[in-house]
Amino acid sequence: MFFLKKFDKFLQMRYNKIMKKTIVIIGGGASGLILANALPATERIILIERGERLGRKLSATGNGQGNISNLSAGKEEYFSVDPTGAFRAKECIRAHNVDELCGYFLSLGVLLSADERNRLYPTGKQASALTDALRFSIEKKGIETRLQTKAVGLEQTSNGLCVHVETENGRERIFADFVAVCAGGKCAKNFGTDGGAYALLQSLGHTVTKLYPSLVQLKTDTLYTKTWKGIRVADGVLTAKWQGNTRSEQGDILFTEYGISGDATFRISAFIADHVADGVELSVDFLPSFSEKQLLDILTEKRKNFPDLPQTELLFGIVNNQIGRAVMKRADGDISRAVGLIKAFPLTATGTLGYDYAQVTKGGIPLSETDANLQSRLIENVYLAGEILDVDGQCGGFNLQWAYSSAKTVALAIAEKCK
Ligand SMILES: Cc1cc2nc3c(=O)[nH]c(=O)nc-3n(C[C@H](O)[C@H](O)[C@H](O)COP(=O)(O)OP(=O)(O)OC[C@H]3O[C@@H](n4cnc5c(N)ncnc54)[C@H](O)[C@@H]3O)c2cc1C
Known part of the structure; x- marks a missing residue:
């Protein structure tokens, strides 16, 4: 009996090794693209984006020049409505800091340099270079990208996590071992971020803090x-x-x-x-x-x-x-x-002025509802990254640094679990 149990466990481990895990990323914006690229290509990764293109907002950042980070990102203040969030966000940013971000983009072929205010841009001063580099790498890694696909529901079933999506052809269900919600905040709805994605997490029991437009007139x-x-x-x-x-x-x-x-x-x-x-x-x-x-x-x-x-x-x-x-x-x-x-x-x-004029959302899902790896404390294997969380930064590249640092945190945690 003992040997049978051991053998069973061995078989399960072998099976797990052979079977690819399915990781669904909701949102093909800054954090979703960075996360997709940082995950092990050995797994099945599905990137869901409601818009017609990936990284539309990223391509518009920094007045089209792509202010991707700031040399002071580890030192300067971050904000959260829930009191402890900002402190945790800074720890995460220190763990995956601006140097790491520069190395990451260099590995994708994008060279960054800072201006007199410490703001980092691609040396060609084109935000689209950041998006293109991430997109090319995603294509090379064979990541499944599903455009014009909107996540409308997320639930835990006996077959694992299930993402309900709406496409031109109707509704569909996608089952996953891991789901990362990178669907952004409530600002600039012309880029696909109208705050609707909070409901995906609220349906699982998460709360949303008070929200405010920030980096705004x-x-x-x-x-x-x-x-x-x-x-x-x-x-x-x-x-x-x-x-x-x-x-x-x-x-x-x-x-x-x-x-x-x-x-x-x-x-x-x-x-x-x-x-x-x-x-x-x-x-x-x-x-x-x-x-x-x-x-x-x-x-x-x-x-x-x-x-x-x-x-x-x-x-x-x-x-x-x-x-x-x-x-x-x-x-x-x-x-x-x-x-x-x-x-x-x-x-x-x-x-x-309102959310349509703002660059970032203050507030979101409190970090206290996630663990140190930004995994939901309510539903195992659901992770959160980027602006959907209750973290916002100052003007000057700080918000994209948060998108990067949070996405990297999630990527490492999922990769570890896939081993
Ligand atoms: C005009 C503008 C300029 C900016 N400039 C800068 C700058 O220079 N530097 C800086 O640091 N920050 C800047 N920001 C802020 C920065 O762009 C955001 O903080 C950052 O993009 C957030 O990354 P994210 O991945 O969390 O969300 P986003 O980049 O907003 O991506 C979220 C994605 O999820 C998709 N999505 C949403 N809901 C669903 C759903 N239900 N199903 C499927 N897909 C969904 C959206 O279509 C979107 O593509 C700027 C913002 C704006 C609006």
Whole structure:
């Protein structure tokens, strides 16, 4: 009896070795493509993408230039709505860090280099190069790609995990040993990410945190911004103050009829998008390279030298004319008040634009519902990677680094189980 049992186990092991495991990846975006490539080619890998092409969003990142990571990705802050998520995400990013990412892409033939802000791009500055390299490698590895195939259900059955999909030809079921959900968040639905994929995991008992659009334009009180619509402050400093916190970002600030846009705005939104409802005070420094004292001296001198200049025109040649007139009017012609407004023009944040305008979703499936390998704690052999999880990063390549690090974590865990 003992020997029979041993023999049975031996046969089972041999069978497992001979039989390929089926791994289904839901979502052919950044994390899904990276994961597919990092899995052992000896297994049967099926990549399901609802859109007509793989990596559509990846090809549009970084204004089409593909800002794939950031040299500071291990050091800078990541965010999560569920309190411990960000800490775990950083551990994962340190384990599969930016150097590893560079080596990974180099192995696919893509060379990366950093700009002055530590942002990493393919040296050819084409995001499509990242997608193409991943796609070519997937084809070479013989990974089964199923386009225009939308996962609409996920369940555990007695025959293993079952993914229900919808295609042009109707509904179908795909059975799998492992399922990795890489279906993204709720932002930019034109790239296939409308938040519908959360339901796949909710049906298994997972929860979803509160969601917010991030890396997005900010709505503010519009008394001034509306009349300044279209004016771009190149290299201004935008400061946000909320609940005892302060954060400043330097860069373009673009005034719009709803509030502000531009890269400084996008960057600061990562810190405040989920706090706007509780009150966030903003201020714009139009001339960060000049101190208040310097400006005070310059304007005092200017008033002395040009006594006939109407006081509303005193800031002509110093800041944009329209802004200058509004500042002088608000300051009642008082120079020191005008300087104060040039250095910290106050605006109140009243909201953000919506998910269609945002680059990333704040919130998602809490990391606390996954183990250290990002496996669901509720259903064995279901893994999660990328933006669907409650992790978001700052502007500048941090979100694609998370897509990479989380996908690699999952790939190694599944590979280990397939051994
Ligand atoms: C315009 C824009 C520019 C950006 N630029 C940058 C940048 O420069 N640097 C940076 O770090 N980040 C950038 N981001 C953010 C970054 O692109 C995302 O965080 C990242 O792509 C998330 O990867 P992901 O794999 O989780 O999801 P995604 O890349 O969004 O991929 C998810 C995929 O899943 C598919 N899918 C969804 N539901 C289903 C389903 N039910 N069945 C089958 N398929 C499904 C979708 O069609 C999609 O292809 C940008 C985002 C946008 C919108």
